[in-house]
Amino acid sequence: DVKVTQSSRYLVKRTGEKVFLECVQDMDHENMFWYRQDPGLGLRLIYFSYDVKMKEKGDIPEGYSVSREKKERFSLILESASTNQTSMYLCASSPSYNSPLHFGNGTRLTVT
Amino acid sequence: DAKTTQPPSMDCAEGRAANLPCNHSTISGNEYVYWYRQIHSQGPQYIIHGLKNNETNEMASLIITEDRKSSTLILPHATLRDTAVYYCIVRVAVRGGADGLTFGKGTHLIIQP
Numbered sequence: 001d002v003k004v005t006q007s008s009r010y011l012v013k014r015t016g017e018k019v020f021l022e023c024v025q026d027m028d029h030e031n032m033f034w035y036r037q038d039p040g041l042g043l044r045l046i047y048f049s050y051d052v053k054m055k056e057k058g059d060i061p062e063g064y065s066v067s068r069e070k071k072e073r074f075s076l077i078l079e080s081a082s083t084n085q086t087s088m089y090l091c092a093s094s095p096s097y098n099s100p101l102h103f104g105n106g107t108r109l110t111v112t
Numbered sequence: 113d114a115k116t117t118q119p120p121s122m123d124c125a126e127g128r129a130a131n132l133p134c135n136h137s138t139i140s141g142n143e144y145v146y147w148y149r150q151i152h153s154q155g156p157q158y159i160i161h162g163l164k165n166n167e168t169n170e171m172a173s174l175i176i177t178e179d180r181k182s183s184t185l186i187l188p189h190a191t192l193r194d195t196a197v198y199y200c201i202v203r204v205a206v207r208g209g210a211d212g213l214t215f216g217k218g219t220h221l222i223i224q225p
């Protein structure tokens with residue numbers, strides 16, 4: 001079974017802090033994704049990557065950056081956390097362009 | 113990607129078949145229909161996908177109408193663990209790219225004991 005592991009289940013950070021959310025997949029997948037999920041707004045795509053060191057903006061990239069130095073790891077970075085970035089963050093991976101996405105269980109981030 | 117319409121909620125009795133409808137009347141020829149579900153406090157879970165033909169796997173069956181404007185996900189013998197939000201998504205596959213899925217609000221399926 002594909003395993004997508006997000007490093008933290010719950011995280012509390014202060015406004016202005018730099019925050020790193022880590023995601024690792026163990027199936028040699030080419031593509032990786034970061035979403036955020038908010039009540040009433042559903043899942044929204046922040047960034048995705050289709051290769052090492054490659055990244056593409058999703059629908060809501062503002063306030064975020066990403067890093068993919070190794071194939072199995074995709075990091076989401078909040079350069080200066082703000083309260084409106086309090087959300088559930090979901091990482092996903094897929095092997096190729098027309099394959100299902102496999103999701104991690106999410107990181108619930110609270111920015112105070 | 114084409115937009116989908118799903119009922120916001122549905123009930124089903126445990127042990128019965130759950131039939132979840134999805135309307136995707138603007139779907140284009142190269143768009144696949146995907147179904148995911150999300151159980152409370154977990155990430156979305158892939159269920160099944162198809163292009164034109166009906167599909168079946170160990171979790172569910174997917175019935176796509178001949179004109180491809182709607183589809184139905186069937187859980188043949190629903191259990192309490194099938195209570196979740198079910199998302200129907202249409203997605204074009206771009207070779208060489210990695211387009212993400214666009215999730216709508218889904219259907220909250222509640223299995224009643």
